Amino acid sequence: MVLLEGAGAVAMAAAAVIGLAALATAWAEKEIGSAAVGAMAENDKIFGKALILMVIPETIIIFGFLIALLIVGKV
Amino acid sequence: MLKTERMTRVLVMGTMDAIRETVDYLYGTQSFHVVDFKRDEVHDIGTPLAEANEASAKLLKMMSVSSSLDVEEPSTPQKVPVDKIRRELDAALTHMELEISAEMHARKGIEDLLSQKKAMLASISPFCELDFRLDLLTHLTSVAVLSGRLRGNPEGDLKAITDAYGMFNSQDITVVLIGKEHAEPAMKALSARGFAEVKIPQLDEVPADAMGRLNREITELEAKLAEVEGRLGKLKTANSQFITAALENLTIEANKAEAPLRFGTARFTFLIDAWVPTRQMETLRKGLAGIRSGAVDMVPIAAEEGEDSPPILMDNPKAARPMQMLLEMFSLPSYNEIDPALFMFVTFPLFYGLMLGDIGYGVVILILVLSGGLTKLMNRLGMSGGAPGLNKILLYCSISSIIFGFLFDEIFGFEILGHYFSFTLFDIHFPVHRGETEMVAPMLILCVWIGIGHLMLGYIAGFRNVWVQHGLKHAILEKGGWCLILVGLTLFAFSAMPRLISGEGIQFNDPQAIAGIALLGTGVAMAFAVEGINTLLELPGLSGNLLSYTRIYAIGLSSIGIALAFNENLAMPAIESGGFGIIIGVAVLIGGHALNLALGIIGPLIQTLRLHYVEFFTKFYKGGGIKFNPLRYVRKHTKEV
Numbered sequence: 001m002v003l004l005e006g007a008g009a010v011a012m013a014a015a016a017v018i019g020l021a022a023l024a025t026a027w028a029e030k031e032i033g034s035a036a037v038g039a040m041a042e043n044d045k046i047f048g049k050a051l052i053l054m055v056i057p058e059t060i061i062i063f064g065f066l067i068a069l070l071i072v073g074k075v
Numbered sequence: 076m077l078k079t080e081r082m083t084r085v086l087v088m089g090t091m092d093a094i095r096e097t098v099d100y101l102y103g104t105q106s107f108h109v110v111d112f113k114r115d116e117v118h119d120i121g122t123p124l125a126e127a128n129e130a131s132a133k134l135l136k137m138m139s140v141s142s143s144l145d146v147e148e149p150s151t152p153q154k155v156p157v158d159k160i161r162r163e164l165d166a167a168l169t170h171m172e173l174e175i176s177a178e179m180h181a182r183k184g185i186e187d188l189l190s191q192k193k194a195m196l197a198s199i200s201p202f203c204e205l206d207f208r209l210d211l212l213t214h215l216t217s218v219a220v221l222s223g224r225l226r227g228n229p230e231g232d233l234k235a236i237t238d239a240y241g242m243f244n245s246q247d248i249t250v251v252l253i254g255k256e257h258a259e260p261a262m263k264a265l266s267a268r269g270f271a272e273v274k275i276p277q278l279d280e281v282p283a284d285a286m287g288r289l290n291r292e293i294t295e296l297e298a299k300l301a302e303v304e305g306r307l308g309k310l311k312t313a314n315s316q317f318i319t320a321a322l323e324n325l326t327i328e329a330n331k332a333e334a335p336l337r338f339g340t341a342r343f344t345f346l347i348d349a350w351v352p353t354r355q356m357e358t359l360r361k362g363l364a365g366i367r368s369g370a371v372d373m374v375p376i377a378a379e380e381g382e383d384s385p386p387i388l389m390d391n392p393k394a395a396r397p398m399q400m401l402l403e404m405f406s407l408p409s410y411n412e413i414d415p416a417l418f419m420f421v422t423f424p425l426f427y428g429l430m431l432g433d434i435g436y437g438v439v440i441l442i443l444v445l446s447g448g449l450t451k452l453m454n455r456l457g458m459s460g461g462a463p464g465l466n467k468i469l470l471y472c473s474i475s476s477i478i479f480g481f482l483f484d485e486i487f488g489f490e491i492l493g494h495y496f497s498f499t500l501f502d503i504h505f506p507v508h509r510g511e512t513e514m515v516a517p518m519l520i521l522c523v524w525i526g527i528g529h530l531m532l533g534y535i536a537g538f539r540n541v542w543v544q545h546g547l548k549h550a551i552l553e554k555g556g557w558c559l560i561l562v563g564l565t566l567f568a569f570s571a572m573p574r575l576i577s578g579e580g581i582q583f584n585d586p587q588a589i590a591g592i593a594l595l596g597t598g599v600a601m602a603f604a605v606e607g608i609n610t611l612l613e614l615p616g617l618s619g620n621l622l623s624y625t626r627i628y629a630i631g632l633s634s635i636g637i638a639l640a641f642n643e644n645l646a647m648p649a650i651e652s653g654g655f656g657i658i659i660g661v662a663v664l665i666g667g668h669a670l671n672l673a674l675g676i677i678g679p680l681i682q683t684l685r686l687h688y689v690e691f692f693t694k695f696y697k698g699g700g701i702k703f704n705p706l707r708y709v710r711k712h713t714k715e716v
Binding site: 047048049051055056058059062063065066069070 | 576623682
């Protein structure tokens with residue numbers, strides 16, 4: 001039995017890829033962000049380092065975005 | 076440029092009679108980063124100059140005056156001449172102290188009285204409806220008086236005990252007079268209604284009269300208090316400028332007088348250990364030699380091994396200086412490292428412009444920056460410290476956004492300009508509509524190429540850093556190896572990726588792929604020789620770094636997406652429906668683009684910063700420098716004549 005096919009399946013796959021990647025990024029950044037704010041409350045000179053740690057997981061969503069583009073556009 | 080300012084460690088030495096002029100000279104030139112002196116066999120830590128005590132004492136007094144008057148820094152500083160402050164300080168201080176202490180004393184007395192009267196009023200007010208003197212109730216011998224608050228009317232409960240009782244019941248208070256022998260059961264009955272006792276105040280007046288008198292007295296006292304406050308307020312307005320200026324001057328004088336605490340002194344000589352910019356050496360030396368015809372001299376000394384590294388004073392062309400703020404936020408370059416502010420001066424606005432790339436948003440940001448609106452916004456958010464630096468960075472970024480806005484043909488997400496102007500360069504037809512499907516692949520590839528270039532720049536900078544720090548061989552093996560890895564990976568990826576996507580599979584016999592793998596292998600072997608297993612661990616990271624640059628396109632696309640959604644899906648249908656719809660449509664346009672602009676300022680800024688901090692800096696930058704912090708002062712409210 002085929003549940004999904006054609007353009008619908010492609011769109012669903014792309015949506016799942018970018019959605020799940022976004023979820024993963026958000027989850028990781030939530031943990032890091034709260035720790036970073038806590039550390040910055042102790043010493044606000046580490047803003048630069050905290051920012052780096054904070055944005056590291058953003059690469060996950062970028063990968064998700066690329067895969068989604070590849071799926072949709074078959075580029 | 077690229078290098079931080081070169082520093083020389085110097086010893087300044089002189090005779091004790093010249094120490095005051097030397098301190099003045101050091102502060103005047105703002106070029107001496109003093110290192111705290113460590114006691115040795117000959118020299119002890121210096122003692123403050125004679126005037127230190129006086130300056131600190133006056134500073135303390137002035138601070139107390141300032142805090143009791145609640146003086147705020149005037150927003151438009153007028154500079155008070157220093158000699159005027161010196162002339163008038165003592166008289167002004169005595170005068171103000173006297174006035175303030177008299178007024179403060181008066182205020183304290185009035186406030187004490189006021190609070191007494193108010194407490195009295197509060198204790199009487201529950202009994203205001205009783206029309207007899209309250210002290211009649213407090214001298215009874217055979218009758219118990221129960222006064223307090225309770226729920227409802229206790230009449231029935233009391234009747235059950237005895238008929239011989241008197242009761243006064245009002246909203247606020249219930250007073251029961253009952254024979255002493257019935258006091259206990261009556262108390263029980265009242266307690267069942269949540270009785271809470273209220274003490275009857277000692278008062279030889281009828282409550283209503285007493286309240287009238289107290290209210291009159293309170294009004295009078297409040298008027299007097301207002302008078303005192305008014306006089307204090309006048310004192311504040313008349314003197315706040317002088318107080319702020321005097322505080323500034325006294326702080327400077329106290330700091331100067333205490334500077335010898337960081338020097339070494341023997342009986343007749345003093346010794347100052349400091350870093351100075353190398354290129355100012357000769358001027359400074361001549362200047363010091365001029366003090367008391369040669370009583371002071373300065374000699375360079377070799378920094379000892381393992382001692383603190385030189386302080387960092389970044390040295391960039393004026394235009395690139397705003398970028399130094401981004402380095403200060405991260406970590407200052409160390410002394411032997413390349414200062415990347417100049418690279419960032421080019422790449423930062425470039426990436427930002429590629430991401431935002433909209434004439435409309437660029438112009439709005441430009442206006443916000445030039446009109447000072449952004450500064451006001453940042454002040455309101457409590458981030459006033461970063462405002463001047465961010466203003467200049469955003470100025471560059473907005474100009475770059477406008478330029479890319481022309482190339483991408485975007486004004487608030489609308490493609491208008493393309494109808495009027497277009498040109499072809501390197502076989503590319505401009506303007507490029509980057510939101511269109513056929514532009515996705517070329518834009519992504521462009522982003523990866525930008526990444527390759529940026530990382531290569533990072534490795535080259537890293538090559539120079541390692542060369543200076545660990546020698547040429549190490550640099551060639553480590554950073555040279557990584558350069559080869561990057562080139563090899565690029566060759567291989569551009570051979571393999573198109574085939575992988577088209578389903579053809581990777582062709583390992585393609586000459587480009589072979590060359591790529593060969594370079595990659597050589598590079599890994601070279602870097603492995605110095606870094607060991609770390610090279611293999613960092614290899615996947617490099618491809619991740621490269622793909623990370625596609626965020627340049629991704630952020631731009633999301634900004635276009637939001638603008639399009641507001642323009643074409645929400646605002647345009649409303650406007651086309653006419654009438655009331657036009658108002659709604661315009662409101663949606665303004666609100667939507669304000670939102671997108673806020674995202675458009677913050678998003679590209681953070682992402683561009685990340686591409687620099689994470690991807691770029693990890694290739695060459697370690698940081699950890701200490702800021703050059705010379706003896707100096709800033710006069711905002713005073714001036715030397």
